Amino acid sequence: MSFPWARHYEPTHPFMKYVDSRLPIPRLVYDSLGGGYPVPKNLNYFYNFGVLAGVALVVQILTGVILGMHYAANTTIAFDSVEHIMRDVNGGWMLRYMHATGASFFFVVVYIHIFRGLFYGSFKPPREVLWLLGLVIFLLMMATAFMGYVLVWGQMSFWGATVITNLFSAIPLVGETIHTWLLGGFAPDNATLNRFFSLHYLLPFIILGVVILHVWALHIPGSNNPTGIDVKSPADTVPFHPYYTAKDFFGLCVYLTLFSIVVFFLPNMLGEPDNYIPANPLSTPALIVPEWYFWPFYAILRAFTQDFLFIPAKLWGVLAMFSAILLLFFLPWLDTSPVRSNSYRPLNRQFFWIFVVDVLVLAYCGGQHAGEPWLRLSQICSIYYFAHFLIITPLVSRIEKPLPLPNSISEAVLKKHTNTGAPIALQPKGAGIAELPASGQPAE
Amino acid sequence: MVKLIAGVVGIVFCLALLWGAVAPRTAETPDPVAKYHLAPRDVSWQNDNPGGLAVFGTFDRAQLQRGYQVYKEICSGCHSLKRVAFRNLTDLGFSAAQVKALAKQSDVASIDDKTGEPNTRKGIPADKIPGPYANEAAARAANNNALPPDLSLITKAREDGPRYVFSLLTGFGKPVPADWKVPDGLYYNPYFRSLNIAMPPPLSADGQVTYADGTKSTVQQNAKDVAAFLTWTAEPTLEARRRTGIGVVAFLVILTILGYLSYQRVWADLKRRKPEMLPAE
Numbered sequence A: 001m002s003f004p005w006a007r008h009y010e011p012t013h014p015f016m017k018y019v020d021s022r023l024p025i026p027r028l029v030y031d032s033l034g035g036g037y038p039v040p041k042n043l044n045y046f047y048n049f050g051v052l053a054g055v056a057l058v059v060q061i062l063t064g065v066i067l068g069m070h071y072a073a074n075t076t077i078a079f080d081s082v083e084h085i086m087r088d089v090n091g092g093w094m095l096r097y098m099h100a101t102g103a104s105f106f107f108v109v110v111y112i113h114i115f116r117g118l119f120y121g122s123f124k125p126p127r128e129v130l131w132l133l134g135l136v137i138f139l140l141m142m143a144t145a146f147m148g149y150v151l152v153w154g155q156m157s158f159w160g161a162t163v164i165t166n167l168f169s170a171i172p173l174v175g176e177t178i179h180t181w182l183l184g185g186f187a188p189d190n191a192t193l194n195r196f197f198s199l200h201y202l203l204p205f206i207i208l209g210v211v212i213l214h215v216w217a218l219h220i221p222g223s224n225n226p227t228g229i230d231v232k233s234p235a236d237t238v239p240f241h242p243y244y245t246a247k248d249f250f251g252l253c254v255y256l257t258l259f260s261i262v263v264f265f266l267p268n269m270l271g272e273p274d275n276y277i278p279a280n281p282l283s284t285p286a287l288i289v290p291e292w293y294f295w296p297f298y299a300i301l302r303a304f305t306q307d308f309l310f311i312p313a314k315l316w317g318v319l320a321m322f323s324a325i326l327l328l329f330f331l332p333w334l335d336t337s338p339v340r341s342n343s344y345r346p347l348n349r350q351f352f353w354i355f356v357v358d359v360l361v362l363a364y365c366g367g368q369h370a371g372e373p374w375l376r377l378s379q380i381c382s383i384y385y386f387a388h389f390l391i392i393t394p395l396v397s398r399i400e401k402p403l404p405l406p407n408s409i410s411e412a413v414l415k416k417h418t419n420t421g422a423p424i425a426l427q428p429k430g431a432g433i434a435e436l437p438a439s440g441q442p443a444e
Numbered sequence B: 001m002v003k004l005i006a007g008v009v010g011i012v013f014c015l016a017l018l019w020g021a022v023a024p025r026t027a028e029t030p031d032p033v034a035k036y037h038l039a040p041r042d043v044s045w046q047n048d049n050p051g052g053l054a055v056f057g058t059f060d061r062a063q064l065q066r067g068y069q070v071y072k073e074i075c076s077g078c079h080s081l082k083r084v085a086f087r088n089l090t091d092l093g094f095s096a097a098q099v100k101a102l103a104k105q106s107d108v109a110s111i112d113d114k115t116g117e118p119n120t121r122k123g124i125p126a127d128k129i130p131g132p133y134a135n136e137a138a139a140r141a142a143n144n145n146a147l148p149p150d151l152s153l154i155t156k157a158r159e160d161g162p163r164y165v166f167s168l169l170t171g172f173g174k175p176v177p178a179d180w181k182v183p184d185g186l187y188y189n190p191y192f193r194s195l196n197i198a199m200p201p202p203l204s205a206d207g208q209v210t211y212a213d214g215t216k217s218t219v220q221q222n223a224k225d226v227a228a229f230l231t232w233t234a235e236p237t238l239e240a241r242r243r244t245g246i247g248v249v250a251f252l253v254i255l256t257i258l259g260y261l262s263y264q265r266v267w268a269d270l271k272r273r274k275p276e277m278l279p280a281e
């Protein structure tokens, strides 16, 4: 694991020696989150989001397990049991608002985390497997959140479930069968609610498992960094603890503060009023929208309005929506530029920012009714979405001439800090390769 | 090879979308409701303050009691309030004895211990407030086939809930536009989603209820009070939530400052001794 200069755990206390030689958990922690894990010293605040995502997952699991003690997965009383949590369970309103808001915050964090990876080229070799595992987590999260939203059994739960599960019936030949099999009936009903609760309880723990693999895969090459260049010497790194534990703690405090502001003062800001109406299969809401974090993909789904090449529009929408996520799995082989960070990729950087705006516009369209101008706007933005990954990215990575890369992380840091613009050769000798004290510990 | 397949797939998706974007489509029929539908009026309550920030605002207990009175004397004829128990009314500032007396005024469905026959008994504080109808069919039969919704959650189940309820209640009796048809048994109300609502104007004249605290009983006042009351029924934990929130956020802000200072302290060492090791932000 990681670099040759990584420090090693040396238990001093006899008890710790005893533990270490039998079940080396302290060693594991030390080597992966402690002083034994060297990390590039130039990570910016965007690198806080991985830890934040982990915390968000833990918050969901803790609040969720307690909610599950009071929740009843039966269509006749599911909605009532949620209201019972809100009114009669001690602190129940806090648990539920934390869980509902927590899901939104989890997605905010993960989206930023993903875009960070896109900008700094963290999906490129040697981190492809890390990237793929991240996408698996993302898919599992979407499934989990979708099913969790159904548990409330409000109007939007029911109709959202109806719309989304109906997508499967667009698959030729076997679609209807799959649809009925997934739901356990022809429309969402008690069987659906029960299996969704079961899976909603299960999947977060599977996510936790994949997160462990994700972190493991991270620790093989170590973190990428804003320059995208490899760590070359001990001077490029600092030990995770105390440097990044301190920084992550600060980031976590900021995150929790924002989270608390929403939980305690604006808990229904991100929700739909319709979900406070109990599910009613006989009354369709005027506008059926999923939760905001699905909006970009929902916009892509609805953007296909014409049959094309003998394939019905609905099937196109379904194919495109799933492709929009699945194509991310191929990204390491589509973007073959050897330069990771967009800081040194002047052309690709521009497309990156267009893409960011594109996704934001798509998200906005996804939350609106499917009429003009939103429909046409989502069509144009969907075109760019696919063109960006499938056409532009492969081309740009071939033709672009990247800016010269610094020789090392230390050099890049130094240049930025002194800001003289002078070539590195003219800097004071040795400036770029300063090292930590021999102990590896920062001096008092 | 991957790039080639991707390119082909990309081009196909783009063409399918492009075709959708340029293909002629049937013009949308304009929604006739949109022309006359109105957004909720701007009103505010003590619990919105200060300035709608909703941080410190608490309920006006006297107003909640008046609102409960309006609900009890008018709305409860058609609407249930099934998620609220009599015991919850102590939150409005009623004493335990008052709540007991209020509960006693209602008859609650029960079963005779001896015969097993359904009967009724006097309410107790632990009972949920009983609704006016035995079931949905009875409710529809009495209301021209419309269903008066349970009001417990109504202010959370509508966009801009309290303002919406206030506007709906005070939005009756407006002149009906010439090109708009109101079917028999429905009432024109520009705040309602379809403009034609099955609810007869519940607050039609000033002085329908007589407030014990001497507040002047106008339609506006009744509407405002009952909307406040329904804000409480939908979110009875609102005050506890804000109170807890202020403590939690204050704690976290201090923790954030300390977290920042220790972050600076940990890194300062690196910066002071070796300025060239400063991390790029």
Ligand code: HEM
Binding pocket: A057, A060, A061, A062, A063, A064, A065, A066, A067, A068, A071, A082, A096, A099, A100, A103, A106, A141, A144, A145, A146, A148, A149, A150, A151, A152, A200, A201, A203, A204, A205, A207, A271
């Ligand atoms: C990946 C982590 C998780 C995510 C993203 C997630 C997401 C969600 C969402 C979006 C809702 C609907 C919230 C609402 O509108 O009220 C929900 C509800 C629920 N979740 Fe989760 N959840 C997660 C983990 C868990 C876990 C581990 C449990 C444990 C049993 C759980 C139990 C519940 C229950 C009982 C509900 C229904 C009650 C309610 O609405 O608050 N969740 N979840």
